[in-house]
Amino acid sequence: MKKQWRYSGLPLVTVAAVLTMSPALAQSVNTARIEAAGQNDWLTYHGSYKSHHHSPLAQINANNIGNLGVAWIHIPGRSTRGLQSMPLAADGVLYYTGSYSRVFALNGATGEVIWSHFPELDEGLIARQTHSPYNRGVALGEGKVFVGTMDGRLLGLDAKSGKVLWETKLIDSQKLTVGFTGAPLYAKGTVIIGSQGGEWPGRGPIFAVDATTGKKKWEFLTVAGTDEAMKTWGNESWRTGGGGGWMPGTYDSETNSVLWGTANPAPLYDWSGADYKTQGARPGDNLYTTSVIALDIDTGKLKSYHQELPHDAWDFDSSVGEFVMLERDGEKYVVHPNKGGFVFVYDRNLGVKNVWRLVENINFVKDIDPKTGALIGRRDFAAGKVTEPLCPFIGGGISWNAGSYSPKTGLYYKIGQEWCMTLDIQKTTPVTTPQAQLNIGADFKMAPPPGGEIYGHLDARDPITGAKKWEVRYPEPPLGSVLSTAGNLVFVPDSRGILHAYDAETGAELWNRNNGTGHQGGIISYAANGKQYIAVTAGFGGMLADEYAPNFGGVYKSMPRDDGALIVYSLK
């Protein structure tokens, strides 16, 4: 039985007294705190603005991991399409979301519910949506918890009570049928959130809202958002839209910029053939889709960008992928993985410094020039059956969950996915009016890589050069996020439901436990009352997970797609 230290502020370990505050002593989360990334907290989706997804805590380590066991479990209920949230932790309180943007604040040591908030949603709208009703997390700042909803709102909740302090309607979701599933980002008095977009007509907005009042500050359109960009959509094809920024980016205080990844243009697949600049569904490069963009946080003005895949004709968008900030030999870098399976290395102004390949089975291009980022030998399809399968599969060589960078080992731990797809490109007519429909532009089916099997892998690589130190393989690609800790550990929650812990230096498996259902969400570490915890969401289902039962069978055949739990581990 757990001791009742919950709100006393009395630490279990004396030395932790200055490190850990009880909820009653909690200080407001602000930009400086997120920047500092205190070891006991996990204050923003990517851990800190540096986006390392790494915990400096080492109480749980490679020597004692055998004593790791379940501390507590929380069941959010109504986990339609599983649990996909990245928990956050501040001052011993854990915040996370379930489907339908249900928000929970839990005592990080005991799991006791401090408050919950279940937004009343437009259920009729949600029934019409395709990519719904999962939610990927909250942002914290200024004593508030921020969450987006599938019906186009951003909410500011009181972090102490869960009471709604403000609510701002940002998207006409009834008209556009898209909303928010990604977590917001808090920085400098501003909450930033990107909409869904890639498969729908619309201009893929990214919004900034005043954290105090909820008033909209600016909006950036990822589809033809500038005069320059408008010229890259021939035949007014910007009206078929796409784009959006459905996963959170980060904030760079040195440049006063928000860094964000944008989604693909619509339709996903084009019939233009090689003449994509002048022919097909959307002639041109289609800026600023499948790009990384730097926006001035105060004005929303575009400061710099790199389009990772000009005229993306494969649905390998840049919304996936953390912006890992690190320094080496006096140089400051930003590392950003793309869904196509390449990892881009930038300077802080998004100038390309290197591009390396995480995934083996890639054939949508022959290569990407590591010096310039230019695509080499791209495959642009004409209408009809594509003879050689396209690699990777539409699920990506890299999916939307995050990898982890350990400053201690200097290694970047990232999941790669090896799978391909058959494809029959259809010449469709433009979709400019949103309803419940998507805009895919092809019939397709998952297929194994030529001459091989589908598999997934955790790689430990140099984040700048891509040099591989070790690799662990999985029969099916893991879909959850990765966590590294200063305890020389790397945690991987896999698709079958097993949570693995590896030696961060060697990749040797040190520990594993079955969480009972597949993972496809976040994993963090934090401390409460001087004790380190590992929190992971389990619960399968959704746009990629739903492919697992028909394609892989086995445990996936009976795995629920409407269930989930937050499972929190500590040393026994």
Add this chain to the structure above:
Amino acid sequence: MKLHAKKITALLPVVLGASLLSAAPARAQAATPEPDNGTLDVEQLFAGTCGFCHSDGGRAVGKGPQLMNSPRDDDFLRNRIAGGKEGAMPAFGGSFTGPQIDQIVKYIRALKPR
């Protein structure tokens, strides 16, 4: 083999409402009409929307079930298309009329291996 459904005149209001756009960009801003009883190009509908889950144009299992040779009866298919299934399939009852849903069912019944 292409299905005869492709030959059906495309007046699909929702998905193809902008069918004139590629030929006449100047008309791009024309409002898409509300759903009516016009015929659908269901093959295109699958390439744009349904095939995202019902793989290979409905011929293979994907995120959603294989529709070719479906053991479900027509009423089940009509109801599922119109009403959807929570967490699995959107409800299209607001997007398509009854006769249009009948066309989708007809397409499904005519599916053959490529």
